[in-house]
Amino acid sequence: MSSLSHRVFYGWRIVTASFTILFVVVGIVYYSFPVFYLPLINEFGWSRAEVTAGFFFSILLIGPLFGISAGFLIDRHGTRRILLTGLLFAGSAFLGFAFMHSLLAYYLFYFMQTIGYVSAGPIPNQVLISHWFSRMRGRAMGLAYVGIGVGGAVAPVLARFLIREAGWRRAMLALSGIILLVLIPLALALVKNRPSDMGLCPDGDPAPAAERATPATPATTLRQAMRTRSFWMILTGSLLSIGAVGGVIQHLQLYLGDRRFTPDRAAQVASFLLVASILGRITMGYLADRFPRKYVMLAACLMVAGGIALLYFSTVPGTVYIFAFIFGFGMGADYMLIPLMTAECFGLASLGRLMGVILTTDAISQAVAPVVVGRIYDLHRSYDAGFALLAAMAASGAFAVILIPKSGSQASKLNTHGRFL
Numbered sequence: 001m002s003s004l005s006h007r008v009f010y011g012w013r014i015v016t017a018s019f020t021i022l023f024v025v026v027g028i029v030y031y032s033f034p035v036f037y038l039p040l041i042n043e044f045g046w047s048r049a050e051v052t053a054g055f056f057f058s059i060l061l062i063g064p065l066f067g068i069s070a071g072f073l074i075d076r077h078g079t080r081r082i083l084l085t086g087l088l089f090a091g092s093a094f095l096g097f098a099f100m101h102s103l104l105a106y107y108l109f110y111f112m113q114t115i116g117y118v119s120a121g122p123i124p125n126q127v128l129i130s131h132w133f134s135r136m137r138g139r140a141m142g143l144a145y146v147g148i149g150v151g152g153a154v155a156p157v158l159a160r161f162l163i164r165e166a167g168w169r170r171a172m173l174a175l176s177g178i179i180l181l182v183l184i185p186l187a188l189a190l191v192k193n194r195p196s197d198m199g200l201c202p203d204g205d206p207a208p209a210a211e212r213a214t215p216a217t218p219a220t221t222l223r224q225a226m227r228t229r230s231f232w233m234i235l236t237g238s239l240l241s242i243g244a245v246g247g248v249i250q251h252l253q254l255y256l257g258d259r260r261f262t263p264d265r266a267a268q269v270a271s272f273l274l275v276a277s278i279l280g281r282i283t284m285g286y287l288a289d290r291f292p293r294k295y296v297m298l299a300a301c302l303m304v305a306g307g308i309a310l311l312y313f314s315t316v317p318g319t320v321y322i323f324a325f326i327f328g329f330g331m332g333a334d335y336m337l338i339p340l341m342t343a344e345c346f347g348l349a350s351l352g353r354l355m356g357v358i359l360t361t362d363a364i365s366q367a368v369a370p371v372v373v374g375r376i377y378d379l380h381r382s383y384d385a386g387f388a389l390l391a392a393m394a395a396s397g398a399f400a401v402i403l404i405p406k407s408g409s410q411a412s413k414l415n416t417h418g419r420f421l
Contacts (some may be wrong), residue, residue, distance in 0.1 A: 066115050
């Protein structure tokens with residue numbers, strides 16, 4: 001048993017911790033929360049606009065401030081502290097939801113939940129995995145991100161079961177307990193900032209091999225990164241593609257209903273899409289370790305664009321499932337490839353702050369795109385123009401990815417004055 005523990009690289013425990021945290025904080029929390037809307041409306045008499053405004057305003061107001069701040073704090077203080085702080089905020093938010101009695105309290109706890117999301121969700125886990133893996137970074141990131149897909153598939157069923165059996169307040173209390181009593185001890189026990197903290201090297205390589213696999217690069221400041229084409233193309237490509245994903249996901253069930261899909265069949269399509277996203281994360285993560293990541297990311301963006309286009313043929317038997325597979329596969333890979341490309345271009349020393357900026361703009365795009373599509377639908381009583389806009393966004397995102405320079409780490413091309421050598 002002891003010899004086996006020596007052979008298994010500790011980084012895979014990090015992947016296990018990230019998988020579990022993302023499973024709950026993103027998969028369960030994000031995908032289950034809409035299930036609580038109807039019980040809240042029934043008990044408090046709030047409108048649909050009031051219960052959904054928590055998500056919209058927290059993304060626009062809280063997301064940018066704390067998302068960018070979390071990135072800088074991760075680079076300065078390490079992932080572990082920020083992640084634990086985020087879990088504390090998220091767990092406390094659900095504890096507050098369980099006892100709230102006013103709309104103002106609802107918004108306050110929603111804001112706290114958003115702070116928890118940005119501080120314990122994708123940003124810190126992406127940075128954590130990137131530090132622990134180099135050669136196998138794509139595979140490790142893909143496996144960790146499977147937690148989101150699995151959590152998303154489980155979330156609606158779990159939330160409905162808890163609400164039906166115990167009521168929405170106790171369901172919120174259960175989610176709080178999972179975060180505070182399970183995730184925080186798990187993070188305390190397993191999460192280490194870097195392999196060097198344990199006398200290890202990325203991927204578990206011997207020191208010489210690790211040094212060859214990951215050349216040392218100077219830290220890149222945000223100001224230096226913003227002077228490069230790589231940064232702006234990654235940011236543009238991701239916000240356009242992720243915005244397109246958000247627009248489709250928020251309107252898919254309504255669109256399928258307009259196309260005379262029964263609620264059960266529409267739910268089957270959504271479930272199949274999530275399964276495809278899991279396959280996308282695993283497969284594209286593996287391919288990102290074997291082929292240039294720029295082209296893997298390009299393929300993901302093109303799959304999102306092509307999948308949206310297939311919705312115009314959703315009345316053709318079987319086409320909607322082809323859409324769900326292609327779109328879901330590309331969607332799952334898209335989120336995961338953004339930090340891989342950023343780390344490849346700029347190194348690890350400033351990955352937190354760069355991902356804080358990039359993922360914050362992605363989140364804003366993901367929040368605004370559904371509103372725009374909804375407005376277009378209200379004007380034309382059709383999703384045709386809105387989905388055409390989303391497909392064009394994803395295709396434009398793919399074009400931005402093409403424009404990312406082919407050269408190696410951008411950080412190695414910057415001197416200490418922030419100018420290109």
